[in-house]
Amino acid sequence: MSTTPVHLALSVDRTSPVPLYFQLALQLEQAIETGRLEPGSLLGNEIELAARLGLSRPTVRQAIGSLVDKGLLVRRRGVGTQVVHSQVKRPLELTSLYDDLLAAGQQPATRVLSSATGTAPAAVAAALGVAPQAEVVTVVRLRSAHAEPIARMVNHLPVGLLDLPADALEATGLYRLMRAAGITLHSARQSVGARAATAAEAELLGEAVGAPLLTMERVTFDDRGRAVEYGSHVYRASRYSFAFQLLVRP
Amino acid sequence: MSTTPVHLALSVDRTSPVPLYFQLALQLEQAIETGRLEPGSLLGNEIELAARLGLSRPTVRQAIGSLVDKGLLVRRRGVGTQVVHSQVKRPLELTSLYDDLLAAGQQPATRVLSSATGTAPAAVAAALGVAPQAEVVTVVRLRSAHAEPIARMVNHLPVGLLDLPADALEATGLYRLMRAAGITLHSARQSVGARAATAAEAELLGEAVGAPLLTMERVTFDDRGRAVEYGSHVYRASRYSFAFQLLVRP
């Protein structure tokens, strides 16, 4: 059911400092998001596309390639490049609970339960890749939405990486603070499980003792591969679940 | 603490049908995995590397670029390319419980509880992107390891996509069967949560009623963007948790 190639209005601005391949990728992505490029439709061959835009084929390929990596396009040799034919849209992202709640239209609120500097327990030091007795900052927060508790979050950070005033932590999310401090988050190792609530957790979160909790442990790395944060969080399973988009790399 | 560029023994075989950039990427990846390329070490500049291997710079860049995408390397303009400086190694993968258990050295066993064809419930049809009353195959399996139950898995697949004989399902994993049938898995939308076990689930899995269970719902897409599987699984939280590696895309 392959249709004929779509004729899109595309153009690039050579005076802009934005790379040409990136301009093209943005326009194509937008055309896909808005539905101007329908799922399953062919993109037209790379050489002709390059000629139409006054670009070279490698540049066009770079633009298309980035969208293929995101899972928006599919290339098939001998056939052409077509828009992926499904509801798959958003690429995988390193999610932060704060941004998740904001995106869901909720109003996240945070209470800092404690914040202290001390020597790292062995497990934390190992996860962060610091010396066994190194100093780390430990922050415990309670995150709520609509005045209902959602999660208890325990975070450990290497000392000196970042100032964490309590008022800033109560006003926004940890990831936002890190980004604002010039730290570029790059990847995270995450483990998700479940267990029954202890008495203290039940009390804090407003659940019954033994209620199912969703647990997450995460080590986050910046673009140089330094571990910048180790988090150990518990969520009320009745109020929260994780959504991921996984991409397989060939 | 940037060290001097490492001089690695690298070579490519031009008679091989394996692309040159891929050969190089494999060798570099292996050198990183085995530690011959230490974290933080510089790779040596691209032009010199290309000259040493008798390749062009774009080819070398393509190899390095693929490893940067995987999060194994970091490029810094004016500095060079260095091995990521952490224990982050494995890229994100679409995990299958069967392969997970195998990798953990366990012996996965499967019992097919039921397998039938029928019209899809609305929620399943919507997830798979098929017509509301379309026919789907529904398979319910119990997965165990070391004679202990681990998970109950319910899967729905479009009719005609794949033959699913019970003996094949008991001998291997669903993803392996799909791959063997020529289906290239590409991405998945996944949602992970937790809840308390119902009486039936507790009985089947050997847990107490109300015990915490880890739940996962997943829609898997192939390389053409077709939804090929919708799964709704529950895991004993005491025996299983998910591990992910998330990468942030710039």
Place this chain on the structure above:
DNA sequence: GTCAAGTGTTTGTCCTGACATTATGACCTT
């Protein structure tokens, strides 16, 4: 002594050109 300007190195972007590989459909043969 400190800060600013300049210089060199390295990756980032972009170009042109060529050939290989593969999927599709038309054509021809049986």
Place this chain on the structure above:
DNA sequence: AAGGTCATAATGTCAGGACAAACACTTGAC
């Protein structure tokens, strides 16, 4: 009519070159 063969069209791979931009370091001025 059914099947295999071949041309065509598209992406996949690779080469070699050129200039731009960013970073680290040195040099110079104050």
